[in-house]
Amino acid sequence: MGNVWLAFGLTLIAGLSTGIGSLIAFFAKKTNTKFLSTSLGFSAGVMIYVSMVEIFSNASDVLTEVHGEKIGVLYTIIAFFGGMLFIALIDKLIPSEKNPHEVKMVETEDEEVNKDRLKRTGVLTALAIAIHNFPEGLATFVAALQEPRVAIPIVAAIAIHNIPEGIAVSVPIYYATGSKKKAFLYSFASGLSEPIGALIGYLILMPFMNDTVSGILNAAVAGIMVFISVDELLPSAREYGEHHLSIYGMVAGMAVMAISLWLFI
Structure with a gap:
């Protein structure tokens, strides 16, 4: 039960970091694009590395143990790409002009604009982000529940993005x-x-939780995280700053994740 509360707490921290973005918007005169680009690249590196090296691997091990190598690996692959398809479909449902992937600078709206239209844009963007963040919450929760030792870097990556x-x-x-x-x-x-x-996922999935469900969930979570990284984090990082900064950040994120996993072996 302790892991459940930890997972909820970490998911809450990750989700509510959107409030940090609003504080930056109020107090910053200009977006620090280099820092933001590097940070987003770092987040992508953390999520890609932990998804492919740790979460996907663990899912495959569990499913292989239960169903044998041939079927277990097949289930892992299907769940991995199923997770990608799930987040891609949600992404597709959000109109492109309201999509949270669209880069927004602090200084973007510093001009005379139609206030009614702006308010509508803000409300729709909030709704779009809420829909978009729903599977991220489930992914963060499952990762924290199944692998507490990798939870904090994942939460930090989600929070940054x-x-x-x-x-x-x-x-x-x-x-x-x-x-x-x-x-x-x-x-x-x-x-x-x-x-x-996270809460809905817990209420729906926990009564049915076993090794097979756990393995499939982890593989799907890996797919969701990889998709978010390549579809959202890296493109946004490149939009905000120099191309190489996002790559350097990504490599640094992978290195930090690799070292943190090694320390807990």
């Missing part, structure tokens, strides 16, 4: 309403879908 999403919500709301409080609350609320995703 949620910060620009907080900016994307809070900037239009703030410029439309003039209220920092409203902008912060919208941004904060959009991140709540991550712990909600």
